[in-house]
Amino acid sequence: MKRVAIIGAGPAGLTAAYQLAAKGFHVEIFEAAPYVGGMARSFPLWDAIVDIGPHRFLSSDPKVSQLWYGLAGEDYKMVERLTRILYRGCFFAYPLRPLDVLRNLGLTEAVRCALSYVRQLFTNKKMDLPARSFEDWVVRAFGRRLYEVFFKDYSEKLWGIPCSELDADFAAQRIQRFSLGSAVLSAFGLEKRMHKTLVHRFPHPLQGAGIIYERMAEKIREMGGIIHLGRPVVGLSEMTPGLCFPDGTTQAFDHVVSTMPLTQLCLALPGLPTSIRESVGCLTYRNTILVYLKIGRPDLFPDQWLYVQSPELRFGRLTNFRNWPSGFPAGKDHSILAMEYWCDDGDERWKSSDGELIRLGIEELVSTGLLGGAPVLDSLVLRVPKCYPVYRKGYRTWLDPITQHLKSHYAHLTLIGRYGTFKYNNQDHSILMGILAAENIAGEANHDLWAINTDYEKYQEGSCNHSSCTVTSSESRESRT
Numbered sequence: 001m002k003r004v005a006i007i008g009a010g011p012a013g014l015t016a017a018y019q020l021a022a023k024g025f026h027v028e029i030f031e032a033a034p035y036v037g038g039m040a041r042s043f044p045l046w047d048a049i050v051d052i053g054p055h056r057f058l059s060s061d062p063k064v065s066q067l068w069y070g071l072a073g074e075d076y077k078m079v080e081r082l083t084r085i086l087y088r089g090c091f092f093a094y095p096l097r098p099l100d101v102l103r104n105l106g107l108t109e110a111v112r113c114a115l116s117y118v119r120q121l122f123t124n125k126k127m128d129l130p131a132r133s134f135e136d137w138v139v140r141a142f143g144r145r146l147y148e149v150f151f152k153d154y155s156e157k158l159w160g161i162p163c164s165e166l167d168a169d170f171a172a173q174r175i176q177r178f179s180l181g182s183a184v185l186s187a188f189g190l191e192k193r194m195h196k197t198l199v200h201r202f203p204h205p206l207q208g209a210g211i212i213y214e215r216m217a218e219k220i221r222e223m224g225g226i227i228h229l230g231r232p233v234v235g236l237s238e239m240t241p242g243l244c245f246p247d248g249t250t251q252a253f254d255h256v257v258s259t260m261p262l263t264q265l266c267l268a269l270p271g272l273p274t275s276i277r278e279s280v281g282c283l284t285y286r287n288t289i290l291v292y293l294k295i296g297r298p299d300l301f302p303d304q305w306l307y308v309q310s311p312e313l314r315f316g317r318l319t320n321f322r323n324w325p326s327g328f329p330a331g332k333d334h335s336i337l338a339m340e341y342w343c344d345d346g347d348e349r350w351k352s353s354d355g356e357l358i359r360l361g362i363e364e365l366v367s368t369g370l371l372g373g374a375p376v377l378d379s380l381v382l383r384v385p386k387c388y389p390v391y392r393k394g395y396r397t398w399l400d401p402i403t404q405h406l407k408s409h410y411a412h413l414t415l416i417g418r419y420g421t422f423k424y425n426n427q428d429h430s431i432l433m434g435i436l437a438a439e440n441i442a443g444e445a446n447h448d449l450w451a452i453n454t455d456y457e458k459y460q461e462g463s464c465n466h467s468s469c470t471v472t473s474s475e476s477r478e479s480r481t
Contacts, residue, residue: 004441005030005243005251007233008259010038011427012417014216015067015434016257016441021223023442028253029225030243032232036217038259039387039418040427042208046294046378047329048336053290054305054319055209056081056202059428063435068428069203071215076203077325082302085150086318086368087309092150094307105149117143133393134166141171154309157316158342159390160286170391170424208326209427233260235268241412244268255441259417261285261386266402269410276405279398283422285386287350289341291315291361292382297374298322298333313364314349315339334377339365342388354381389422403450414441416449423452 002025006013009031017027035041042051056079059065085092090104102110120143131137134155138147147163155163205211217227233243237250244250258265266272266280305319321327322335329336339361343350349357358379365371399422406413416433418425425433429452436447 002026002254002441003028003252004255004257005241005253006257006259007243007265008038008417008419009033009036009213009217009227009229010259010417010419010430011040011213012420012425012430012434012437013038013257013259014213014220015431016414016416016437017220017225017227017434018067018216019435019438020441021220021225023438025441027220027225029220029227030231030233031227031229034230036227036229037210037213039384040209040213042210042326045292045380046334046336047332048321049208049326050292050321050336050338051209051319051324051326052382052384053288053317053338053340055427056204056304057209057427058202059431061428061432064428064431067431067435068212071212071219072203072205075207075211076205079202079204079304079325081200081202081304082323083305083307084303085154085307085309087149089310089369091306109149113143113145113149116145119143131168131171133164133168134171134391135163137168137171138163150309153311154307154316157308157314158286158388160342160344160347161390161392165393167391167393167395169396204325206325235265236270236410236413241410255412255414257414257416257437257441259415259420261419262389262402262415262422265415265420266406273405276402279401282392282398283395283402284344284390284392285419286342286344286388286390288384288387289343289349289357290382290384291339291341291357292380293337293339293358293361293365293376294378295335295337295371295374296333296377297372298335300335300337300370300372300374313368315341315361315364318365318370337365345385350383357381386419389418389424391424414449421450421452425452 004017004020004025004027006017006027006029009029013029014036017029021027035043039052040055042049057068059068083094085094087104092104093100101113105113120140124140127140131140135147135152138151142151152163155166159166221227232246234246235244236242236256237244237252241254241256242250242252243256263280263283263285266276300320300322302323303320304323305317308316308318317340319338319340320335321338327336341349341357358381361379362376406415414437415421416437417430421433423429433449433452436445436449436452439445440447440449
């Protein structure tokens with residue numbers, strides 16, 4: 001029986017462990033936190049169950065869908081998605097709808113956006129070079145004026161750098177083949193194939209997104225797997241493959257699967273070449289601060305979440321858990337909101353006290369008028385480090401040498417997940433990575449796990465045939481783009 005260590009109990013790590021345990025492997029999971037689920041976990045709060053921001057799941061991959069629905073059982077509800085953009089006091093449907101844009105922007109601004117888009121169509125025909133930045137990519141797809149109104153400020157809040165410094169890979173991965181034309185056709189019912197960014201219906205567990213991973217953990221234990229919570233790993237031992245722990249002890253395994261941040265893992269590897277160490281130093285992650293507020297009113301707004309494009313506001317996304325199956329406190333007359341702020345390790349906001357963050361959140365939320373005078377009854381601050389791998393322009397010149405070094409020197413090491421592969425995975429991407437990693441380790445296949453997300457459709461073997469699925473898509477916890 002081969003012994004496999006898995007670092008991290010998020011969607012990718014748990015899925016790999018679940019699949020390997022079912023194949024007869026002895027698996028041990030080492031999770032630094034006292035809970036499973038990673039960023040997809042749920043927790044009880046003020047008579048409800050909330051997630052770490054908005055999480056939706058949908059996949060056209062039969063392996064992923066079968067696993068998720070099998071664990072969900074009957075304990076989920078299909079949600080009619082409503083998400084809008086808050087821009088200068090107005091709500092814009094997302095995806096964009098022409099009449100909605102016209103009504104909110106006014107005729108003059110709407111005409112400017114339309115002319116900008118048409119002008120860009122003609123400009124695109126003259127361009128031979130591929131888009132290098134996120135700004136280039138979105139401008140080519142939407143026109144500069146729509147980019148400035150609906151994409152620029154939100155994206156720069158999220159990533160902390162100008163869109164001109166964000167790599168075009170991000171747009172190519174997250175909004176492939178999507179353009180204003182697709183949005184317009186979809187709005188009038190003329191688009192034959194629903195793009196994944198346009199999905200309007202998705203399943204959500206009654207007990208929150210995290211229940212899927214709690215149940216997965218239970219089944220792993222039932223199959224003999226061991227899950228160590230509150231047990232961080234500081235690196236790999238020279239007795240490769242093996243793990244090093246903060247107390248100086250080590251433990252040997254036949255294979256190691258890591259979902260810990262790629263940069264953290266690499267810097268802890270013995271004998272890492274200077275050039276690789278320098279490349280690792282160029283890769284960064286973005287942190288999230290969530291300010292949860294208990295509001296004394298049940299009917300604030302109908303959206304599951306809002307994208308806050310308004311440049312004068314510092315928070316970027318607002319989730320209303322009252323409009324989620326797991327966040328509706330039966331018989332209660334309050335709502336739970338979660339405001340998201342993004343920052344780097346050295347930012348003053350990341351170092352701010354909980355009290356300062358709560359005051360900032362309440363002040364900004366009141367300024368939007370969304371509370372309608374309703375009182376704030378309680379609050380909670382949650383900090384999540386290293387949530388988003390930053391696709392700084394040219395990042396592949398640093399990432400590719402790292403991946404090649406790991407492939408050639410660590411045959412018994414598999415990296416998966418958003419953190420582990422420095423890829424902006426959705427929930428379903430990470431589940432798929434875990435499934436394919438298990439197949440590789442078991443000798444059943446030789447998948448290129450680094451291709452997941454960028455070449456995701458390669459693994460889409462068919463449409464989801466579950467009775468609740470009405471579209472073909474793969475999207476979960478999303479940024480607006």
